[in-house]
Amino acid sequence: MSIRERKWTTKSGQERTAYVVDYYAQNGKRHIKTFPKKKEALAFEAKARIEVNGKIHVADSATVTVAEAGKYWLAACGHLERSTVAQYTQHLNLHIVPFVGKRKLNEITIPVVRTFLDELAANGRSAAMVRAVRVSLGSLLSDAQERGTVVQNAVKDMGRKKASNKTTARHKEQVQVGVDIPFPEEVRAILQAAEGKPRVFIMTAALTGMRASELRGLRWSDVNLSKAEVTVRQRADAYHEIGSPKSAKGRRTIPLPANLVAAFSEWQKECPKGDAGLVFPTGTGAIEFHANIVSRWYHPPQIAAGVTVDTGELDKAGNPVLAAKYSGLHALRHFYASWCINRPEDGGLGLPPKVVQERLGHSSIQMTLDVYSHLFPKGDDASAMNDAASSLLGA
Structure with missing residues (x-):
C-alpha cells in the first residue's frame, strides 16, 4: 500500500496535483483511489490498511447503491410476515430511495444519515415514521455488511454514539393513564x-x-x-x-x-x-x-x-x-x-413484573419494564415506609 504524488498540466496550462493511494484489497485485487489533498489520502490509506488487515475492506468499485442494496435486503426478508415485508417495501420505495437511493453504500456516513432523517421530517414525515425508516435503513445496511458490500453501518454507529453520551439520556416512551390507558x-x-x-x-x-x-x-x-x-x-x-x-x-x-x-x-x-x-x-x-x-x-x-x-x-x-x-x-x-400491575387496594391484581410479562406475551421482561415500569408500586409510599421504620426501630 503506497501513496504517490501525481502532477500534470491541463490544456489551459494550469499545473495540477493529486495524491494516489495504490493498494491491494484482502482478495488480492488492486485498487487505486485519487485525492486532491495529501491529508485525505493519508487518512484513507490508514483506514484502508486497517480494514484490509481485518479482511473487511470494501472498495468503492465493489459496493452498490442504496437502491440496489434495498432489493437484496427485501429478498432476504421473505421469511417474515407479509405485513412486515409490505412495511419495509413502503419504507424503501417511498422514503429511502427518493432521498438516498442513488448514493453508494460507502457514502452513507453518520452525517449523511443525520441529514437524511432531517430531510424526512422537513418533508412532512411524522416523528414515528422517521424512527421507523431509520430502523429499516439500519437493517438494510446490516444486510449489506453481511454481503460484504459495505463496512460501516452508520445507523448503528449513530446509536452507539448516542448511547455513549452520558449527558443525553435515551427517552423511553411510557404509556400514560388517560392518554394511552383508559381509566x-x-x-x-x-x-x-x-x-x-x-x-x-x-x-x-x-x-x-x-x-x-x-x-x-x-x-x-x-x-x-x-x-x-x-x-x-x-x-x-x-x-x-x-x-x-x-x-x-x-x-x-x-x-x-x-x-x-x-x-x-x-x-x-x-x-x-x-x-x-x-x-x-x-x-x-x-x-x-x-x-x-x-x-x-x-x-x-x-x-x-x-x-x-x-x-x-x-x-x-x-x-x-x-x-x-x-x-x-x-x-x-x-x-x-395496568390492571395487572395496580395494587389490590387500588382495584388491581398486584402482579409482579415477570407474571405481567407472561400474561402479555412480551418477548422479554425488558419490554414490559420499558413500557410499564412507572406503573408498578414503588414500595416506599409514606404508610409502607412508616410501618417498616416502626418495625425496624421497635417503635
Missing part, C-alpha cells in the same frame, strides 16, 4: 354502552390483554370455560392469514374472570359458525377485518358513553364533532397491563 371508569362506561358481540369483544380485550390479531384469530377450541382460561395459539394477520403468535412468548394461557366466562357462555350460543371456529368472526364465520372491529365495535360505544375528544370540527348544525378518545385497540391491552 377504569371509562372502561366501565364503554362496556355499559356496548351490546352483543362488541361488548364481549371489548370485555375480552380489557380482561385478557390479548393483541387485536390474537383476538381476531381466537378459536372456541382455545377457550376452556370449565377451567376459566384461554390459550393463545394463533393470530390472524392483516392479510387474513392465520399464523403463530408474534413471538415465542406469545403462546400463553390467560385466566378468565367469572363475569367474562359468563359472557363467553352466552355469546357462544349466538356466535356465527364457520370452518375456522372463531370466537369473533364475521356474520359468515370468516375472519373479521381489523378496521371493521375498530369502526363498528370499538368506537361507537365510546362515543355513546361520552368517552370522546373534540375533533375541532363542526357538523352541519354547528355542533362540535366528537370522536372516540381511544382510537386504537391497543389501549385495551395497555389497560389490562
Whole structure:
C-alpha cells in the first residue's frame, strides 16, 4: 500500500496535483483511489490498511447503491410476515430511495444519515415514521455488511454514539393513564354502552390483554370455560392469514374472570359458525377485518358513553364533532397491563413484573419494564415506609 504524488498540466496550462493511494484489497485485487489533498489520502490509506488487515475492506468499485442494496435486503426478508415485508417495501420505495437511493453504500456516513432523517421530517414525515425508516435503513445496511458490500453501518454507529453520551439520556416512551390507558371508569362506561358481540369483544380485550390479531384469530377450541382460561395459539394477520403468535412468548394461557366466562357462555350460543371456529368472526364465520372491529365495535360505544375528544370540527348544525378518545385497540391491552400491575387496594391484581410479562406475551421482561415500569408500586409510599421504620426501630 503506497501513496504517490501525481502532477500534470491541463490544456489551459494550469499545473495540477493529486495524491494516489495504490493498494491491494484482502482478495488480492488492486485498487487505486485519487485525492486532491495529501491529508485525505493519508487518512484513507490508514483506514484502508486497517480494514484490509481485518479482511473487511470494501472498495468503492465493489459496493452498490442504496437502491440496489434495498432489493437484496427485501429478498432476504421473505421469511417474515407479509405485513412486515409490505412495511419495509413502503419504507424503501417511498422514503429511502427518493432521498438516498442513488448514493453508494460507502457514502452513507453518520452525517449523511443525520441529514437524511432531517430531510424526512422537513418533508412532512411524522416523528414515528422517521424512527421507523431509520430502523429499516439500519437493517438494510446490516444486510449489506453481511454481503460484504459495505463496512460501516452508520445507523448503528449513530446509536452507539448516542448511547455513549452520558449527558443525553435515551427517552423511553411510557404509556400514560388517560392518554394511552383508559381509566377504569371509562372502561366501565364503554362496556355499559356496548351490546352483543362488541361488548364481549371489548370485555375480552380489557380482561385478557390479548393483541387485536390474537383476538381476531381466537378459536372456541382455545377457550376452556370449565377451567376459566384461554390459550393463545394463533393470530390472524392483516392479510387474513392465520399464523403463530408474534413471538415465542406469545403462546400463553390467560385466566378468565367469572363475569367474562359468563359472557363467553352466552355469546357462544349466538356466535356465527364457520370452518375456522372463531370466537369473533364475521356474520359468515370468516375472519373479521381489523378496521371493521375498530369502526363498528370499538368506537361507537365510546362515543355513546361520552368517552370522546373534540375533533375541532363542526357538523352541519354547528355542533362540535366528537370522536372516540381511544382510537386504537391497543389501549385495551395497555389497560389490562395496568390492571395487572395496580395494587389490590387500588382495584388491581398486584402482579409482579415477570407474571405481567407472561400474561402479555412480551418477548422479554425488558419490554414490559420499558413500557410499564412507572406503573408498578414503588414500595416506599409514606404508610409502607412508616410501618417498616416502626418495625425496624421497635417503635
